[in-house]
Amino acid sequence: MAKKPYYITTAIAYTSGKPHIGNTYEAVLADSIARFKRMEGYDVRFQTGTDEHGQKIEIKAEEAGVTPKAFVDNVSGQIKNIWDLMNTSYDKFIRTTDADHEKQVQKIFKKLYDQGDIYKGYYEGKYCTPCESFFTESQLVDGKCPDCGREVVDAKEEAYFFKLSKYADRLIDYINEHPEFIQPESRKNEMMNNFLLPGLQDLCVSRTSFSWGIPVDFDPKHVVYVWIDALSNYITGLGYDLDGNSDPMFEKYWPADLHLIGKDIIRFHTIYWPIMLMALDLPLPKQVFGHPWLLMNGGKMSKSKGNIIYADDLVDFFGVDAVRYFVLHEMPFDNDGTITWELMVERLNSDLANILGNLVNRTISMNNKYFGGVISNPGVCETVDEELKAVALAMPGKVAEKMDKLRVADAISEIFVLLRRCNKYIDETEPWVLAKDESKKDRLATVLYNLMEGIRISAVCLEAFLPDTAKKILDQLGTQRRSYEELGEFGQLETGGKVVEKPEILFARQDLKEVMEKVEAMHEARAVKEEGPAQEENAQDEEVIDIEAKPEITYDDFSKLQFQVGEIIACEEVKKSKKLLCSQVKIGSQVKQIVSGIKKYYSAEEMVGKKVMVLVNLKPAKLAGILSEGMILCAEDAQGNLSLMVPEKEMPAGAEIC
Numbered sequence: 001m002a003k004k005p006y007y008i009t010t011a012i013a014y015t016s017g018k019p020h021i022g023n024t025y026e027a028v029l030a031d032s033i034a035r036f037k038r039m040e041g042y043d044v045r046f047q048t049g050t051d052e053h054g055q056k057i058e059i060k061a062e063e064a065g066v067t068p069k070a071f072v073d074n075v076s077g078q079i080k081n082i083w084d085l086m087n088t089s090y091d092k093f094i095r096t097t098d099a100d101h102e103k104q105v106q107k108i109f110k111k112l113y114d115q116g117d118i119y120k121g122y123y124e125g126k127y128c129t130p131c132e133s134f135f136t137e138s139q140l141v142d143g144k145c146p147d148c149g150r151e152v153v154d155a156k157e158e159a160y161f162f163k164l165s166k167y168a169d170r171l172i173d174y175i176n177e178h179p180e181f182i183q184p185e186s187r188k189n190e191m192m193n194n195f196l197l198p199g200l201q202d203l204c205v206s207r208t209s210f211s212w213g214i215p216v217d218f219d220p221k222h223v224v225y226v227w228i229d230a231l232s233n234y235i236t237g238l239g240y241d242l243d244g245n246s247d248p249m250f251e252k253y254w255p256a257d258l259h260l261i262g263k264d265i266i267r268f269h270t271i272y273w274p275i276m277l278m279a280l281d282l283p284l285p286k287q288v289f290g291h292p293w294l295l296m297n298g299g300k301m302s303k304s305k306g307n308i309i310y311a312d313d314l315v316d317f318f319g320v321d322a323v324r325y326f327v328l329h330e331m332p333f334d335n336d337g338t339i340t341w342e343l344m345v346e347r348l349n350s351d352l353a354n355i356l357g358n359l360v361n362r363t364i365s366m367n368n369k370y371f372g373g374v375i376s377n378p379g380v381c382e383t384v385d386e387e388l389k390a391v392a393l394a395m396p397g398k399v400a401e402k403m404d405k406l407r408v409a410d411a412i413s414e415i416f417v418l419l420r421r422c423n424k425y426i427d428e429t430e431p432w433v434l435a436k437d438e439s440k441k442d443r444l445a446t447v448l449y450n451l452m453e454g455i456r457i458s459a460v461c462l463e464a465f466l467p468d469t470a471k472k473i474l475d476q477l478g479t480q481r482r483s484y485e486e487l488g489e490f491g492q493l494e495t496g497g498k499v500v501e502k503p504e505i506l507f508a509r510q511d512l513k514e515v516m517e518k519v520e521a522m523h524e525a526r527a528v529k530e531e532g533p534a535q536e537e538n539a540q541d542e543e544v545i546d547i548e549a550k551p552e553i554t555y556d557d558f559s560k561l562q563f564q565v566g567e568i569i570a571c572e573e574v575k576k577s578k579k580l581l582c583s584q585v586k587i588g589s590q591v592k593q594i595v596s597g598i599k600k601y602y603s604a605e606e607m608v609g610k611k612v613m614v615l616v617n618l619k620p621a622k623l624a625g626i627l628s629e630g631m632i633l634c635a636e637d638a639q640g641n642l643s644l645m646v647p648e649k650e651m652p653a654g655a656e657i658c
Contacts, residue, residue, distance in 0.1 A: 004042055008256070016130075028324050050095050050096070054226045086320060094233050113160070118161065118163070120161075121159065124156040148264075161205065292331060325347070326344055345515050355416060377445065378443075396488075431444055434447065562616040563658070581598055611651065
């Protein structure tokens with residue numbers, strides 16, 4: 001039986017600059033939904049990408065002294081790298097500068113013009129450059145842009161207009177007949193009461209005051225306005241062709257099941273986009289969800305306010321899955337959420353390190369201690385077991401119910417209900433007490449089995465939200481992932497197998513004071529860097545080091561060495577050693593254990609989350625009795641101080657260094 005298709009998209013990110021954690025949240029949210037749908041057996045198509053045209057880009061490129069294409073190539077690359085860093089499993093990363101997209105946009109514009117839906121006129125009004133939107137005087141808020149709050153300017157230019165009013169009644173009927181189309185309910189009410197019911201004005205869909213855009217092919221002094229260009233990506237990314245030569249993928253996945261967007265662009269996706277589709281005689285998407293914002297100390301993040309937090313900085317401090325957990329768990333369904341460094345530390349320590357990490361660690365450790373790691377289930381049950389089993393069996397259904405309603409934070413909370421119940425079960429059964437009585441050995445084995453099975457079920461459900469952590473848990477239990485559908489029965493953890501001999505710490509607790517000191521140092525270093533040329537004047541005074549040259553090697557010699565970017569996911573001091581740290585380094589899909597003599601310069605806690613350069617194919621050797629499977633590269637100054645070699649730009653774990 002063929003899998004049912006499911007098509008989910010994010011809004012495409014605007015390439016005006018590096019995205020902050022609030023922008024990144026949307027990609028992670030969409031990824032969690034896409035992963036969960038795959039777990040449920042759907043044939044998922046997940047699309048994201050970048051929006052790359054417009055006056056704002058043209059201005060920024062000129063300020064940077066580069067062409068607009070060079071500018072967007074750089075920023076689009078940054079955005080894609082961050083999406084990759086956050087482990088988002090997109091199937092298509094579209095760019096609006098892609099040639100096939102631009103060609104279809106021109107065809108769409110021409111068709112709408114030919115059928116009388118687009119006409120030429122003049123636009124005169126208040127224009128917001130950052131939002132690339134015209135407004136009437138009555139639409140302004142305190143004389144400023146109603147969307148972003150910035151200053152507007154008077155503008156008049158020749159433009160083409162799209163007859164929104166022609167389709168307004170049809171759209172109103174559609175929304176009334178499909179109450180699930182706009183979510184949450186508050187967004188639907190806003191669109192109906194503020195825009196549709198008062199009457200739609202025709203939409204400006206071309207510009208002549210700048211050139212960085214897709215040319216209107218029959219009137220080249222005009223470029224296609226951003227919203228026809230950007231919104232079309234949802235169909236061009238599926239291979240839509242207006243002349244009837246669409247890719248079979250378009251027939252398979254359209255209409256989209258879900259457009260996931262920020263609440264600030266809901267109008268464009270629930271009014272302009274549906275009317276475009278009506279004019280093209282295409283089905284409308286099944287649902288548009290306008291998610292809330294992730295705020296910093298109660299305010300929207302912006303560079304001008306100086307309150308931006310970037311995803312890669314958070315990952316450097318806490319790791320990918322900790323950041324994913326925070327943004328997914330802390331965002332309500334229809335209200336704005338808040339992020340601060342302090343809240344990150346609190347959530348990491350309380351939920352991830354304590355409730356989840358400590359549970360997994362001590363359960364596996366007890367099974368190793370009392371049964372040599374072997375998993376068994378003698379079936380010596382007591383009444384106290386029944387509640388744990390009931391919670392475990394009910395949880396997957398509750399998670400699915402919440403996910404069907406896009407209540408992702410609530411779905412994660414259901415998983416943690418089971419994890420908390422497992423911790424309570426330990427207190428109730430007291431395995432350490434059972435271990436003292438040989439006659440209760442089978443009961444002890446049953447208790448530990450119940451715990452490991454509860455953890456296994458939790459890990460399967462966590463996969464959509466914390467994919468790396470879920471895999472680590474299953475690996476430590478020595479078991480393979482089963483399908484989500486198979487969670488209806490308690491007791492599927494295989495007996496006879498063994499848990500890992502030494503459980504890995506999933507999440508290390510963080511000291512708030514130390515974290516805030518590092519954050520302050522990071523901000524200071526960044527401020528100094530941004531000051532720029534002042535330091536270059538003293539460049540001639542910088543220390544230089546000459547070392548004795550080694551014999552020349554050939555390219556063939558060099559090609560034998562395999563260098564890759566590694567991410568340190570765990571690190572601990574080597575006992576009885578003053579110099580050595582033992583790191584678990586993620587390189588692609590594998591983890592290598594590497595021992596390094598850098599304890600004097602870096603603490604174990606400081607190492608976790610860093611991206612480093614690794615010599616991967618160094619022959620394994622034992623240092624202080626511990627196997628080391630590679631080498632972490634450092635630079636050394638004249639005084640012998642070491643500094644880790646780290647990528648200048650954000651790169652994924654496993655990237656080849658060449």
